[in-house]
Every structure is written in C-alpha cells, then in structure tokens.
Amino acid sequence: MNYKNLLKDIIDLDRKTLLHPFTRIAEWERSDPLVIAGGSGSTLFDHQGKAYLDGTSSLWVNLLGHRNPNIDKAVRDQLERIAHTTFLGLTHEEGVLLAQDLLDIVPDGLSRVFYSDNGSTAVEIALKMAFLLRRGKKSHRFLSLDRSYHGDTLGAVGVGGIPRFHETFYPLTRESLKAPSPDCFYCPLDLKRDTCSIDCADAAIDLVRRHSDKLSGVILEPRLQAAGGMIFWPEGYLSRISVEVKSHGIPLILDEVATGFGRTGPYFACQLEDVTPDLLCVGKGLTGGYLPMAATIFSEEVYRKLKGDPGIFYHGHSYTGNPLAVAAARATLKELRETAVLSEIPKKRTVFDPFRLALENLPRIGNIRSLGLVFAFDLFEDNDLKVPAGAQLMTSIQLDAQSSGLIIRPLLNTIYLIPPLSVSVHDLETMCDRLLQAVRRMTPQ
Secondary structure (H helix, E strand, O other): OOHHHHHHHHHHHHHHHOOOOOOOHHHHHHOOOOOEEEEEEOEEEEOOOOEEEEOOHHHHOOOOOEOOHHHHHHHHHHHOOOOOOOOOOOOOHHHHHHHHHHHOOOOOOEEEEEEEOOHHHHHHHHHHHHHHHHHHHOOOEEEEEOOOOOOOOHHHHHOOOOHHHHHHHHHHOOOOEEEOOOOOOOOOOOOOHHHHHHHHHHHHHHHHHHHOOOEEEEEEOOOEEOOOOOEEOOOOHHHHHHHHHHHOOOOEEEEOOOOOOOOOOOOOHHHHHOOOOOEEEEOHHHHOOOOOOEEEEEEHHHHHHHHHOOOOOOOOOOOOOOHHHHHHHHHHHHHHHHOOOOOOHHHHHOOHHHHHHHHHOOOOEEEEEEEOOEEEEEEEOOOOOOOEOOHHHHHHHHHHHHHOOEEOOOEOOEEEEOOOOOOOHHHHHHHHHHHHHHHHHHOOO
C-alpha cells in the first residue's frame, strides 16, 4: 500500500470537508497534519506506524491508556445487549448503577446525578439548576474567575473568562461578574507574589458580599484552571471562598470536568480542601476517554427544591445515559477503585523532580509548577521573565517534540504535560526527556 498517497488523499479531503476546533484555519490549510490511526497505552500511532507518546491524554480525557482491555470488554459486552435507549421516562440497570458508583466517590452530601454528554452541557445544567434555586430572589448573575473556562455553549461562555475564546460571543450572553484568578506568578492585583493568593481571596469574597442578592451562583474550577494557562491555586483559596459563598446561601458550582477522577491526586480536586459544592460537574475522564459523557451531581436539598418548583427539569439530551458510555464509565471507575493507579501518583510524580531541576537551569523559563500528574512551565522572550514567548516559538517546540515522538499542545506561552494516569514511569521519563530536548533545541540560549 502506498501510504504517502493515502495520507495525501486523507489530508486533502480533510481540508475540503472539515473545520477543526480551536485550530487556526489558515495555518491548518498550509500544514501537513498528523493523521492518527491507532493507540495503545500511553502511545498513539500514525498511518505509517510511527509511535507518539500522548502528552496531553488526548486533550485531558484519557485516564487509563488507549485500548484498555477492561474498558474495551465492557463496551463490547454492552454492544451485545443494546447500544442506546432513551433515558427520558425510561431507565436501565447500568445507568442506575453508575449513579451509585459516582455517589460512592464524590464528596459527602452529594446524592443525585443528572447525565449529559460533555463538560459544557454539565455546566449548563448546573447553571440552570442554580438559577432555579435562587429565582425567587430575582438573582440573575453568576460570579466566576478571570481566565476561567467552563465550555463553549452560551451559558458556559457567559461565565468564561478567557478573552480570546469568549469575548466575541459575550453579546449573546449574560456575562458573569469576574473575580481575579489566584495566579501567584502573574499577580492580577500587582502585589508581591507571596501575598497575591490572600488578596485574591479577599477580592472574591468582597464581590460575593457586595453582590450576594444578585447572584444565582458562584462557579469555580477548583485548584487548577487548566485552559486558562494551567493556573495552580494556592492551598486555602478554595476553602475560603466556599465558606463565604455558603454563608450567603448562594449555590456553589465546582467544575471538575478537567480536574476530576484523579488528575490532581484524589478523585476530585475539591477533596484536597474538604470542600463539598452544591453542584459538581464532571466529564472528560468519566469514561476513560472512550465516549462522550458527563454528569452534574448535586445535593438532596437541590433535588427537593427542584421537585417542589418547577416540579420538572426542562433539560435533556438525546443520548442522556447512553448505555455504551455508561459501560465505559463503570469500567473506568472500577479500574480506579480496584487498581493502584491513584495510589501510584505520588511515586510517578518523582519523575518530575529531575525534569524541574533541568528546566531551572535553562534561560527564559519560569513559573514551573505541578499538581498530581500535571506539570507545567512558561517560556519568555527574555531572561527577566517579563515578556511571554510568542506563538512562533511555542509552535516550533510543539512540532519539534512531535518529530521526536511526543504530542503536546501549548497554551499561549505555557507548556504542560498531562499524561494518562496509567502512564508507566519509563514512558513518563521519556515524555519529560523529549520535551526537555525540544525546549533546548528550539529556545535560543
């Protein structure tokens, strides 16, 4: 088979027929994109069989490796029964059991599950529920953070805070009130970095107090704002905000679409500070990266209020509770429960130690940070770490890493690794080494 001609045909057809998400159109039309044909464990393969380590977990969704045998089997077994049936007015055993599986691991106090099909819709559902809880008070605004990302549907855009993603569509939304993101390296209040987190918490608390009668809810990505630039919050920020929000009876929504299911160490990032939200949004890793599925998980108090008024929740999806996705999700949660994948995270994190030291000895690199199995650092145009590196340098590093067999996807001047939780120590070491070499080759000394 002539792979060269086959690839050219695929790429040409792609350019004629498709629009890719978050991809610059003109650049895509000029490029020769990588065509993925398969995967196994932490590795992806192109049409010619070349291997690439998956340094982004296929955009943060893959928890347990590609072609995980137990998830594969669960989906195949479900296909022997039924691929889909509506969840509107009907139910099925696996969908019921998945709800209990989730309730067994979420923070205490959450007791009900509403299924959807992606993280953005999980957020939309939470926003609607919070609004219904507070509508008697005529509350109609949400509070979120600068540089937050909660999805691309219009409700989620309204509470988003990344201008390059969201500002074009703000006229279609009710924009949320924004508190400063607690990013201690790029202090939004222009204060000393060691006090920045405290002052950011005070700033958010002040907004809650001043606008408490107007707020339908407060929505946060706990401990890690991923799409905003891998912003790792300082310990204590989340718990302080939570106490204030709950003291006013305002629903607290925690968006753990990116942080859930072990990404930050525990099952959920909010468990790092023993915080229980009123509504918890999950997605991405829920099915191990196999099929689209998300869930909004909430308290019995929320359920009782919805039951009383309006008595029916007017929101749904054609594929709510899809049995194939449910099967993948149940198999994923079983793997997390019954294997050592979560308990091995501290050991695997030690791989980052020599990587961090090597980066610290390179010029133009700063803000090196890690949480769970997430590792990130920033590149700058100068050694003073004042001017963020431009798109050309970041793209050159991304392509150099890819040529050496590592898939990464920078966020502006931030480079990060989010490997599958099941990654072997050897593969993680190789990811770090290939990324280090790409940075050395492409960054002027």
